[in-house]
Amino acid sequence: MALPAAQTQKSAVVAMSGGVDSCASALMLIDQGYDVVGISMQVWDYRNNNGNAAKATCCAPADFDDARKVAEYYGFPYYVFDFEDSFEEAVIKPFVDSYVRGLTPNPCLECNRKVKFRELRRRAASLGFDVVATGHYAQIKQLDDLSLGLFTGKDQSKDQSYFLYAMTQADLAATLFPVGSMLKPQVRNYLEQHGLSVAAKAESQDICFVSGAVGDFVERVSGKQSGGEIKSSSGEVVGTHDGVHRFTVGQRKGLGVSARNPLYVLNIDADTGTVTVGEHEELQRSFFEVSDVNWVSGVAPSAPIEALVKLRYRHSGVQCRIEALSDDTGEMSRARVSFLEDWTAVSPGQAAVFYNSEADPEGDVQVYGGGIIDKESM
Amino acid sequence: MFRFDANASSRLRPQVREAVSEYLSVHGDCGANASSIHGHGRRARAALREARASLLEAAGLAGFRPVKAVFCSGGTEACNQMIFGFLPRSAAPGANIVTTAIEHQAVQEAAAAAAELGFELRRVLPQSNGLVAPEDVLAMCDSATEVVCVMAANNVTGALLDVAETARLLRGASLSAAIVCDATQAFGKTELDCAELMKAGVDAVALSAHKVGALPGVGALLLSTSESSCRVFRPMLVGGPQEERFRAGTENLPGIVSFGAAAKAIKAQGAEERSNVSAARDKLWQILNERIDDIERITPDVPHSLGNTLAFRAGGVRGDDLVAALDLSGVAASTGSACSSGRQEASHVFRALGLSEEAAREAVRLSLDWDVNLDQAVAGAEKIIQCVKRMREVSLPLADQLQPTA
Numbered sequence: 001m002a003l004p005a006a007q008t009q010k011s012a013v014v015a016m017s018g019g020v021d022s023c024a025s026a027l028m029l030i031d032q033g034y035d036v037v038g039i040s041m042q043v044w045d046y047r048n049n050n051g052n053a054a055k056a057t058c059c060a061p062a063d064f065d066d067a068r069k070v071a072e073y074y075g076f077p078y079y080v081f082d083f084e085d086s087f088e089e090a091v092i093k094p095f096v097d098s099y100v101r102g103l104t105p106n107p108c109l110e111c112n113r114k115v116k117f118r119e120l121r122r123r124a125a126s127l128g129f130d131v132v133a134t135g136h137y138a139q140i141k142q143l144d145d146l147s148l149g150l151f152t153g154k155d156q157s158k159d160q161s162y163f164l165y166a167m168t169q170a171d172l173a174a175t176l177f178p179v180g181s182m183l184k185p186q187v188r189n190y191l192e193q194h195g196l197s198v199a200a201k202a203e204s205q206d207i208c209f210v211s212g213a214v215g216d217f218v219e220r221v222s223g224k225q226s227g228g229e230i231k232s233s234s235g236e237v238v239g240t241h242d243g244v245h246r247f248t249v250g251q252r253k254g255l256g257v258s259a260r261n262p263l264y265v266l267n268i269d270a271d272t273g274t275v276t277v278g279e280h281e282e283l284q285r286s287f288f289e290v291s292d293v294n295w296v297s298g299v300a301p302s303a304p305i306e307a308l309v310k311l312r313y314r315h316s317g318v319q320c321r322i323e324a325l326s327d328d329t330g331e332m333s334r335a336r337v338s339f340l341e342d343w344t345a346v347s348p349g350q351a352a353v354f355y356n357s358e359a360d361p362e363g364d365v366q367v368y369g370g371g372i373i374d375k376e377s378m
Numbered sequence: 379m380f381r382f383d384a385n386a387s388s389r390l391r392p393q394v395r396e397a398v399s400e401y402l403s404v405h406g407d408c409g410a411n412a413s414s415i416h417g418h419g420r421r422a423r424a425a426l427r428e429a430r431a432s433l434l435e436a437a438g439l440a441g442f443r444p445v446k447a448v449f450c451s452g453g454t455e456a457c458n459q460m461i462f463g464f465l466p467r468s469a470a471p472g473a474n475i476v477t478t479a480i481e482h483q484a485v486q487e488a489a490a491a492a493a494e495l496g497f498e499l500r501r502v503l504p505q506s507n508g509l510v511a512p513e514d515v516l517a518m519c520d521s522a523t524e525v526v527c528v529m530a531a532n533n534v535t536g537a538l539l540d541v542a543e544t545a546r547l548l549r550g551a552s553l554s555a556a557i558v559c560d561a562t563q564a565f566g567k568t569e570l571d572c573a574e575l576m577k578a579g580v581d582a583v584a585l586s587a588h589k590v591g592a593l594p595g596v597g598a599l600l601l602s603t604s605e606s607s608c609r610v611f612r613p614m615l616v617g618g619p620q621e622e623r624f625r626a627g628t629e630n631l632p633g634i635v636s637f638g639a640a641a642k643a644i645k646a647q648g649a650e651e652r653s654n655v656s657a658a659r660d661k662l663w664q665i666l667n668e669r670i671d672d673i674e675r676i677t678p679d680v681p682h683s684l685g686n687t688l689a690f691r692a693g694g695v696r697g698d699d700l701v702a703a704l705d706l707s708g709v710a711a712s713t714g715s716a717c718s719s720g721r722q723e724a725s726h727v728f729r730a731l732g733l734s735e736e737a738a739r740e741a742v743r744l745s746l747d748w749d750v751n752l753d754q755a756v757a758g759a760e761k762i763i764q765c766v767k768r769m770r771e772v773s774l775p776l777a778d779q780l781q782p783t784a
Binding site: 077 | 695696699702703705706717721722772
């Protein structure tokens with residue numbers, strides 16, 4: 001298999017969080033003969049938001065120090081760039097707004113789509129660099145028709161392709177995922193061989209700009225939210241709550257309502273402040289729709305396809321039939337996703353990501369695309 | 379490498395390297411405490427005396443009797459000392475501090491700390507030309523004003539403020555506030571006449587060594603001790619009797635010797651240096667202005683600015699990106715401010731000048747070293763032009779550049 005076009009270019013900006021994977025990415029590119037510049041993105045000023053920088057999982061000065069140490073040791077330039085404005089506009093505001101509207105957004109998707117693979121790429125280009133590398137566990141391969149395909153990371157347990165479905169052909173051509181073809185233990189070994197202590201660092205998995213409970217963060221940004229009633233599916237009031245932003249469709253724990261059988265959030269109505277709960281079977285539906293759909297190939301399939309659909313990060317996926325639909329403007333930016341056999345809870349605001357049902361000969365699974373689960377269609 | 383960031387820290391002068399080497403070769407093998415009575419101590423004390431004399435002379439204070447030059451750890455300490463040294467222990471009703479809105483953080487944060495103690499903080503905004511009118515300072519002051527801080531030269535724009543005239547106005551209005559002046563950027567880059575400042579009524583002047591080609595970690599507070607100075611200075615640091623009890627702590631002799639050597643060099647060759655530097659700065663601006671569209675000079679015109687400083691903005695080009703791009707091209711520059719993470723941010727000075735958020739974010743500061751020459755200005759300008767042009771090419775809306783490749 002041929003290398004992606006991007007890998008013929010020998011200079012790259014590496015997005016460095018200070019974590020294991022981005023540090024390893026920078027070193028691997030240096031080993032491969034790249035001219036590397038490290039950039040850390042300061043996306044959120046914890047001092048201004050009553051946050052606790054010591055508890056945050058990234059973008060804290062200590063992480064930047066780690067990235068800076070690696071850059072100094074290996075002698076490549078390193079800068080901290082201010083992304084606060086674009087991050088607030090592209091990520092924080094939609095994140096908070098979605099929660100207030102009773103949705104469950106995934107901010108990492110928006111950050112990748114609008115900040116890392118767009119704004120960072122533009123700013124890398126202004127430094128004279130056409131390629132951006134990140135520490136994501138995902139792979140880019142050239143397909144038989146010479147277009148580029150997005151695939152799962154070699155390490156299935158670390159795979160981050162779910163967060164990358166919105167990448168376009170132009171994005172893929174200008175992106176490198178150096179650790180995507182490695183297993184996490186190999187990455188740690190690699191760093192240890194290079195004498196770097198970041199290999200012992202904890203994983204960062206939380207939302208990087210939230211240091212406590214998400215619900216508290218939402219209120220800190222958008223103000224105190226009004227509470228409302230919790231109702232059963234038959235309309236009976238079974239409890240009260242402190243705000244719809246504290247719930248996710250499919251959620252079981254923390255409802256504060258006792259019942260004989262476990263209860264799940266079935267629906268969130270932000271307009272009336274009503275959270276409806278019920279038993280697990282009541283979550284079942286035969287289909288749902290997604291909006292803001294991206295097809296990585298750049299072209300929506302003309303006929304329905306079968307695909308493995310993941311409805312949240314780390315979801316193993318369910319087989320679905322996907323039909324591309326056009327929106328009001330005629331763009332094919334919507335899709336209807338129908339469950340075929342198994343089903344799973346569908347949380348509006350989360351991403352549904354479409355994968356090839358079968359792995360390629362190297363054991364990697366191709367990402368066809370994905371979209372955001374629509375509330376109105378349900 | 380083109381070093382156009384002298385206002386952050388300037389290139390070490392060869393005379394400084396020599397003087398420090400000589401000092402270390404004489405004293406370096408044993409502790410040299412200028413307070414000791416033995417021979418080593420006496421030699422250290424002599425070095426201290428010589429450095430102090432050189433500094434006073436370069437600051438225009440040779441023969442000006444009622445003054446103390448107090449060595450300390452740097453410009454920041456000197457600025458803190460001159461503010462807290464003149465503040466009463468507690469704030470009377472209405473007690474206030476007046477500063478310009480374009481002071482360095484060393485003054486701004488010290489004044490903010492004083493505000494936490496109950497002193498009202500008043501900030502005088504600059505005019506649109508970047509200068510602060512003496513009348514505007516006077517208008518902010520009243521009989522309860524304890525300290526007035528006006529910098530001699532702004533570190534970001536290079537604006538020269540008329541501190542002497544400001545002091546004359548305040549004293550003419552019979553205000554008894556302490557008048558203090560951060561001259562860390564003005565010293566060496568202008569013909570700083572501290573005698574004139576003090577005659578006009580200035581009580582204290584802060585200086586820094588590494589801004590004039592000496593070692594970092596040393597500064598000086600020049601204190602007027604004239605009888606007309608009605609303010610009592612109370613040292614922040616107490617302990618041993620060093621610096622005539624104005625500033626306790628064993629003197630940093632190698633640093634102080636470096637400061638003295640730099641002062642001597644400034645006295646000997648400062649005038650010639652300044653004329654070369656400002657010629658280079660003017661050339662640099664001439665080229666940039668001719669070759670870059672939509673470029674705006676923020677530094678005030680001659681004679682109202684430091685001859686080495688050129689702050690400007692190129693429309694559509696972020697300052698922090700340009701500084702990084704310049705670094706990769708071998709040009710050291712600055713946006714004038716950086717946060718603890720190392721991120722370059724728009725200086726509060728640009729905002730105080732009334733620049734919009736966007737324009738402030740585009741601002742970049744070039745500041746030339748004492749030994750810069752015309753060739754460097756010309757070659758450096760080319761690098762800057764290349765970077766700005768490339769950055770403008772890629773700052774098109776994203777949709778225009780990201781055509782799918784397949």
